[in-house]
Amino acid sequence: MEYFSVVQSLCRIGLESPTPQFRKQVERLRDRLVADGDEKSAAALSRLLAGGASEQTMAPSAVEVSRSLVTGDELTSNVHPPSDRETSVALAEVVLEPGAGKPAPIFTETLQIALDAMLNEWRQAAALRAAGVEPSRSCLIYGPPGTGKTLSAFWLASQLRLPIVNARIxxxxxxxxxxxxxxxxxxxxFANRYRCMLVLDEFDALAKMRDDPHEVGxxxxxxxxLLQNLDGRANxxxxxxxxxxxxLLDSAVWRRFQNHIRIDLPDERTRISMLQTFLTPLEIEEDVVKALAFIVGGRSGSDLKNFTDALKRVLALGAVKVSSAVVIEAAKSLVPRMGIDTGESSPGRLFVEDEPxxxxxxxxxxxGIxxxxxxxxxxxxxxxxSRYRKEYAGRRAN
Structure with a gap:
């Protein structure tokens, strides 16, 4: 199903506080996907529906379960984090509402499954304990810059309604x-004293390999x-x-984290979803968005946001009615200055220099354009x- 990641996100949001009518429509969509043979997408909606039913059943005790998992005093605006004795710089910032003012993240299907599995453990700690196991309490998120790692951590905290103690390197x-x-x-x-999620961003600055010849003692x-304190916080x-x-991370550090999640560059379907979201409130046809995704290629979510912001600026300054042709022409002016791949045979170079x-x-x-x-x-x-297409196919055949 095209754009299923967007549909899945909408269903997830709606099922957090569902009406009977909304739930019925999600069930109808699931049944139609089954009829069309899209078992994978149907199974994803079934998991959402099952999770929504579980949350409704457990709603009165959800907070209590979370409190048994994360202990400590409540963080308030009156609580100040410790600071460095010599410089007086704060060691962390306290974020009481991690989701406030932040855009809803757009995850690939695989990443969404991994994050949902972690949330399910943390929300249903009692069920795991009844089976003789504890929910995992730690996660190492890694991957290229600009792929939404920090945003994902804040999203997890907002889903659990936990404040964040965000370490300042x-x-x-x-x-x-x-x-x-x-x-x-x-x-x-400080973090162990309060009910919170501790976030250690730029973690490699603290956890470098101890046998690195370029590092001092x-x-x-x-x-x-760091290892001792991670062990102490484990429970x-x-x-x-x-x-x-x-x-760059020391090998012993990896063992301290029960979950290891790599966030890579978004796949094609997710890039299209991101561009559609970032281009709001402009009304741009779906095929144009797909063409833009093809032009920019494998870029991070941060890069895509920069590109769409630049595109909006060009269109706004042009003071003309937005159309497919206008958007594509504006995009052409951006390719040389937005770091888009213009290597030989790349979509960016062909777009600017070789239209056929x-x-x-x-x-x-x-x-499917x-x-x-x-x-x-x-x-x-x-x-x-049509002629351009046939000529291109002929060159490739030869």
Whole structure:
């Protein structure tokens, strides 16, 4: 089903506080997917429906379950985190409402399944304990920059209605001997005192390999302190660590985290969903969005947001009515200055320099873009577009 990730997200949001009518429509959609043979998408909706029913049944005790999992005093606006003794820089910031002011993340289907599984453990700790196991309490999120790792951590906390103690690397790391290790101990002591999720962003700054020949002896003391404090927090609260540089992490650090989630660049379907969301409130045809996704290629969510913001600026300054042709022309002016791949045979280079080959590649991309849509975008007749397509296919055959 095309754009199923968007449909799934809408269903998930609706099922958090469902009406009987909304639930019935989700069930109808699931049944139609089954009839169409899309068992994978139907199963995903079935999991959402089952989860929604479970949450309704357990709603009165959901908070109590969470309190048994994450202990401590309540964080309020009057609570101030500790600071570095020498510089007085705070070791963390307290975020009481992690979801406030942040966009709803758009996850790939695989990532959504992984995050939902973690949430299900944390929300139903009592059921796991009845089976003789504890829910996992820690997660290491890693992957390329700009892929939404921090946003995912904040989303998890908002789903659990937990405040965040967000570590500040500029406060933790000190040039004074022994101070960084002391700051780490103070940070964990503070987080362990309160009901919260501890988020350790830029984690590689604290957890580098102890046998790295480029590091001084101080890093060994820092990592040892970090390991001890991670062990001490293992039964106290939830901990999320985030890094762009997983290859730099000490091997012992990985064992301290029960979940390891890699967030890669978004897949094609997710990129299209992101572009559709980021282009709001502009009304842009679906085939144009698909063409833009093809042009920008494998980019991070952050890169896609920068691209759509730049596109909006160009369109706003152009002071013309937004149309398919206008959007594509504006995008063409952005390719040379937005870091889009313009290597040989890349969609970005073809888009700017070789329109006939671009048309052929776009229509052969499997995105399902209609030939008449491409003609409208580029201001050509359909016979011209058809000729470009045939010429491209002929060159590829040879």
């Amino acid at each position: 500029d406060g933790l790391v000190s040039s004074f001997l022994g101070t960084t290790a002391r700051n780490i101990a103070n940070l964990f002591s 101080e890093i060994k003391r820092v990592v040892n302190t 106290t609260g939830l901990t999320i660590a985030i890094t762009n540089h997983d290859t 080959s671009f048309v052929g590649a776009l229509l052969s991309s499997g995105l 209609k030939q008449e849509s491409v003609a409208t975008m580029l201001g050509h007749s359909q016979p011209t577009i």
